[in-house]
Amino acid sequence: MKFTLKSYHRNVPDEELLNDVIAVSKMTGRNTVTMAEYEQHGKYHPSTLHRRFHSWFKVLEKTGLEKSRSDINIPEKELFKNIEDIWVQLGRQPKYDEVKKPFSKYSAGTYDKRFGSWLKALDKFVEYINEEDDDSNEENTENNQLNNNPEKPTRRKTKRNISDRLRFTILMRDGFTCQSCGASPTKERGVELHVDHILPWSKGGETEEKNLQTKCKQCNLGKGNAFNK
Ligand SMILES: [Zn+2]
Incomplete structure (x- = not known):
C-alpha cells in the first residue's frame, strides 16, 4: 500500500x-x-x-x-448576528417559538439544522460573544488622523466603531434598559436600544466597556455630543 x-x-x-x-x-x-x-x-x-x-x-x-x-450559504456569523438582533428586540433570551418573523430573519429550523437544536445554537452564540475581537488592538490610522492638533498627538487605543460583540455585551450588562430613562423592550414593545459612548469618541472617549452605555433611541438622539448631561 x-x-x-x-x-x-x-x-x-x-x-x-x-x-x-x-x-x-x-x-x-x-x-x-x-x-x-x-x-x-x-x-x-x-x-x-x-x-x-x-x-x-x-x-x-x-x-x-x-x-x-x-440554509447552506448563511455564514455562521450572520446566524449569530440574527440571534443578537432577536435578543435585543426582546430584551431577553429568545425562546424557540420566537425564532420567526418579525423578530428573526431565519426560521428555528435553520438553527436546528445547523447546530442540532436551538439551545445548542444559543450555546454557540454565547461562546461567539465571549470570544475576543480579533481586531480590537489593531492600529487604525484613519482614527489617529482625526486628531488635528499636531502639538498634542493623541494615540487612540480603540476604534470608534462598536463591534457587534461589544455592543451585545454592554446591552446585557445594562439589562437591555436605557440608562437615562429606564425604557426597555421587555417593558414596552418596539423600544430601540443603542449603545453609546459616554465620553464621545470625538472628545477622546475610548470604545471600551467602561465608556459605553445603553440608551434608548429617544435619549440617544437627544444627547449628541453633550456628554455632561
Ligand atoms: Zn431613554
Whole structure:
C-alpha cells in the first residue's frame, strides 16, 4: 500500500465522496446534508468535497439530495448576528417559538439544522460573544488622523466603531434598559436600544466597556455630543 497524506484525499473517486454524503443523509434521515452535518458524520473533510466539486451546493446537486441553498450559504456569523438582533428586540433570551418573523430573519429550523437544536445554537452564540475581537488592538490610522492638533498627538487605543460583540455585551450588562430613562423592550414593545459612548469618541472617549452605555433611541438622539448631561 502506498503512503498517502490522509487529509488531502486526492485519490478518492468522485463517486465514493458523493456516496459518503448520501450515507450521511441516510444516517440523519433527512433528504439533505449540511456541511456541518457532514463534518460531524462524514468520512472525509467537507473541504475535500467542497474543493472537488467547487461548492457544497454542487455536491448536493450531484448526489441528487435536496439543495437548500439559503440554509447552506448563511455564514455562521450572520446566524449569530440574527440571534443578537432577536435578543435585543426582546430584551431577553429568545425562546424557540420566537425564532420567526418579525423578530428573526431565519426560521428555528435553520438553527436546528445547523447546530442540532436551538439551545445548542444559543450555546454557540454565547461562546461567539465571549470570544475576543480579533481586531480590537489593531492600529487604525484613519482614527489617529482625526486628531488635528499636531502639538498634542493623541494615540487612540480603540476604534470608534462598536463591534457587534461589544455592543451585545454592554446591552446585557445594562439589562437591555436605557440608562437615562429606564425604557426597555421587555417593558414596552418596539423600544430601540443603542449603545453609546459616554465620553464621545470625538472628545477622546475610548470604545471600551467602561465608556459605553445603553440608551434608548429617544435619549440617544437627544444627547449628541453633550456628554455632561
Ligand atoms: Zn431613554
